[in-house]
Amino acid sequence: MAHLPAIISSEGYVEGVNEPEQMICQYLHSTNSMGCSWFGCDVSAFSLPLLMLQLSIIFFVSHTFFFILKPLRQSILSCQLIGCIVFIWFVRLDKNLLNQLFPESGKLVLDTVANFGFLLHVFIVGVQIDTNILKSVQRHMVLMGCMSFFVPYIVCCLCLMPLNNMVTIDDFSSNTLPFVAALTSLTTFPAVTNTLLDLNLLNCDLGRLSCSTALVTDVCSYVTILALSTIGVALERSDWKPMENILWIACFLLTICYVLRPFVLWMARRIPEGQQIKESQFLVVLVALLLCGFLSECLGQNASFGGFTMGICVPDGPPFGSALVNRIDWMATTILVPAKFAICAFKVNLKSLVGDKVLASLITEGVISIAYLAKFTCNFLLAMYFNVSLQDAFHFAMIMCTKGIIDVSAYSLIRSSHAVTEQAYSLxxxxxxxxxxxxxxxxxxxxxxxxxxxxxxxxxxxxxESDDYLRMLVCIHNEEDVPSIINLLEASNPTKHQRIEVISMNLQQLQGRASAILVPSSHVEKIPSAQTRMLQIIKAYNYFIERKKGSVVVEHLIAMAPYGSMHEDIITIAINKCANIIIVPFHKRWAIDGTIEATFPGIRTVNYKIMEKAPCSIGILVDRGQIGGPKSVLTGRTKMFRITQLFLGGADDREALAYSSRMAQHPHISLLLVLLKPQYMDMELTPDLYEKKLDAEMIDRFRVECKGRDIFIQQQVAKDAVEIVQLLRAMEKGCDLFIVGREHGYSGSQLTYGISEWSECPELGGIGDLLTTSDFQFSVLVVQQQPVDTVDFAGEKFAFGK
Structure with a gap:
């Protein structure tokens, strides 16, 4: 160690293919430092410690900028690129610091690691793409996707034709402008899906249109660029045959589609239901990925092309695709992909935009601006032509102009091949x-x-209406929800005179996919991970339908979406099916001994957004076993199923009472209606006479509809929240299901004020939250009637759903 040379590497310039290139000469064993810092050597002069230092710095810089720019809704990938550009610009101010942290001898290793991370990232992107989306792409989406690329590219080319007669620029800058136009016209599918996912727009109508169109544009642009680049290289090197190269690429793709993909699907089918991917299967896929990347390089393409193609062969979603995503994505995206952005940031030179090249920079900026403007205008007009609303068309055009890491990599690759100038790349x-x-x-x-x-x-x-179907949209997140939902449907008293139409939505979190799914159960074969589960659910419903003999109609749907936007599918179906009420399960599950067995924060997020935006009533079902267990309505027991309804007044309590009145007509249900009023009225609260009238009419209607049934009505008076708690505890022994409104009228607000202050689950309301504590053992149904907004327009009042 004491005889280590003072100079570890040297650099200079040699003749290259297109221009002089930089060459690094480095000692063979400059990999591990082996503690040479104790002998006065610089540890960063060795490749391995330098790489670890660079990755650590890039990680902290990128995540710092993500924390700063997160309020501006910027993605982690954009923040990583911005952070690297700013950091590299700052480091370049001090040449000693630049040579210390990012010497030329260390860039090759960093670039190699960055490209390997990018290979893993595009592989994961390919895994998440659902190839079935191509089957659902309609003709107008194909037209919009093709025009989204060709229109801006053709417009830019037409603008460039008279350019040489108007201004004088160097040949190299002039030749790069068509490449600039083509790169700006790109729209990559991963960039669009990443934007929609971060903004929780993936499964709305705008998101589905954007995903389908972007996929067509991606395919169209890639085929065009592949053909142009292959022909361009062939013309430059006369000894290289373009048709032969394209033929080998086609053979490579056919081998992957008809040999590798069936093999991967065979491995996926061998995974038992509910089991995880084996280590051997994971290693086989990983080695196949490396081989595809190697063959892609041999065919003159970037390794990411083979990785992306290999990713498409892997079935998306659980258990195979999601397992690969969970194992690889965190390392690739969090640690290695920022290194790719750092390499791209080194190529950004803001000084090249001014000085002698200012005219070329202005012309290049003009081409880029024209391409973006033509792309936006084309997508906007096409969306309007195909009957997309003005607002959605505007936002669709904006989404189609977004870029991502695939675009950045394309820019960097074109810059490395010297197809574009330094200022064009920076712009x-x-x-x-x-x-x-x-x-x-x-x-x-x-x-x-x-x-x-x-x-x-x-x-x-x-x-x-009494002679119309009661349309109920029920949400099922797992198999444990099915018994309680079916028993609640039975308690809803479906008969030939009061029929029920059920829309059952089987909800799954989006895992290992890039696009959301909303399909009827007849398309379950497109989702292998949901087949067994869906068949079991349908079998349970069929048994219930046979018992009811034509009084129940059930429609099954499958929805896969992120929890942040899952409510979009639920609300859309509720609107299309004119649902009267949406039943959602509570986000907590209880064990047999009464303790909380599991908590699902994602389900709670979905429930929150449904209660905020749904255009119909909502019911949150808290099942402790009485609904779906041995005490359920379907057991045919001799004892009655006991329901208690607490009525304080207000729209939610009236909606809950309307539901209770249907249940009270069931021959095996006994209902207790408790009318609760405050002992003393707060003089500061002005009673709403209209609300009091509606409450009285609802109670009278309940008496008439349930006359002759097994119902009991009690008048109770409470002074404060303490007496309400005592009253609820007294009802526990004679209750299987407790129904209560989420919010209450002016009198209820006075009584529940103290309870609401300590509420842990505001979505249940004060009393509903109290009933879910360990002090009570019965099941609870919390009902909310969606309020109405009144809009004054031209002197007339119109009512809209919230």
Whole structure:
């Protein structure tokens, strides 16, 4: 160690293919430092410790900028690129610091690791793509996808034709402008899905249109660029045959599709239901990925091309695709992909935009601006032509202009091959950050998909006609929800005169996929991970339908979406099916001994957003075993199923009472209605006479509809929240299901004020939250009637669903 040389590496320039290239000479054994810092050597002069230092710095810089820019709705990938550009610009101010942290001898290792991380990332992107989406792409989406690439590219080429006669620029800058136009015209599918996923727009109508169109544009642009680049290289090197190379690429793709993909699908089918992927299967896929990347390099393509193609062969979703995503994505995206952005940031030179090259920079910026403008205008007009609303068409055009890591990699690859100039590359990166960043910011703050939920008619149980179907949309997150849901349907008293239409939504969190899914049960073969589960659910429903003999109609749907936007599918179906009430399970599950067995925060998020935006009534079902267990309504026991309804007044309590009145007509149900009033009225609270009238009418209607049934009505008076708790505890022994409204009228607000202050689950309301504590053992149904907004327009008042 004491005889280590002072100079570890040297650098200089040699003749290259296109221009002089930099060559690094380095000692053979400069990999591990082996503690040479104790002898006065610089540890960062060795490749391994330098690589670890660089990855650590890049990680902290990128996540610092993500924390800073997160309020501006910027993605982690954009923040990583911005952070690396700013950090590299800062480091370049001190040449000693630049040579210490990012010497030329260390860039090759960092670039190799970055490209390997990018290979893993695009493989994961390919795994998440559902190939079945191509089957659902309609003709107008194909037209929009093709025009989204060709129109801006052709417009830019037409603008470049008279350019040489107007201004004088060097040949190299002039030859790069068509490449700039083509790169700007790109729209990559991963960039669009990443934007939609971060903004929780993946499974709304705008998101589905954007995903399908972007996929067509991605395929169209890649085929065009592949053909142009192959022909361009062939013309440059006369000894290389373009048709032969394209033929080998086609053979490579056919081998992957018809040999490798069936083999991967065979491995996926061998995984037992509910089991995870084996280590041997994971290693086989990983080695196949490396081989595909190697063969892709041999065919003159980037290794990421083989990785992406291999990813498409892997079935998306659980258990195979999601397992690969969970194992690889965190390392690739969090640790290695930022290194790719650091390499791209080194190629950004802001000084090249000024000085002698300012004219070329202005012309390049003009081409980029024209391409973005033509792309936006084309997508906007096409969306309007195909009957997309004005607002959605505007936002669709913005989304189609977004870029992502695939675009950045394409820019870097074209720059490395010297197909574009330094200032063109810098302008492409800067414009991408500006356009994508502003699009995400505007969409995040101004686009609200819930505006389409406004309806002129509010649907509820209270307003359901007696001779019409009661339309119930029930949500199922796992198999444990099925017995309680079916028993609640039985308690709803479906008969030939009061029939029920059930829309059952089998909900699954989006895992290992890039696009959301909403299909009827007849398409379950497209989702292998849901087949067994869906068949079991349908079998349980069929048994219930046979018992009811034509009084129940059930429709099954499968929805896979992120928890952040899962409510979009639920509300959309509720609108299309004119549902009167949505039944959702509570996010906590109880064990046999009464303790909380599991908690699902994602389900709670879904329930929150449904209660906020649904255009119909909502019921949160808290099942402790009485609904779906041995005490259920379907057991045919001799004892009655006991239901208690607490009525304090208000719209939610009236809706709950309307539901209870249907249940009270069931021959095996006994219902107790408790009318609770405050002992003393607060003089500061002004009673709403209209609300009091509606409450009285609802109670009278209940008496008439349930006359002759097994019902009991009690008048109770409470002074404060303490007496309410005592009253509820007294009801526990004679109750299987407790029904209560989420919010209450003016009198209820006075009594429940103290309870609401300590509420852990505000979505249940004060009393509903109290009933879910360990002090009570019965099941609970919390009902909310969606309020109505009244809008004054031209002197007339119109009512809209919230």
């Amino acid at each position: 492409l990166i800067l414009n991408m950050l500006i356009v994508t960043g502003s699009t995400r910011l505007l969409l995040g703050h101004f686009y609200d998909p819930s505006t389409r939920y406004r309806t002129y008619k509010r649907n509820s149980i209270l307003e359901c």
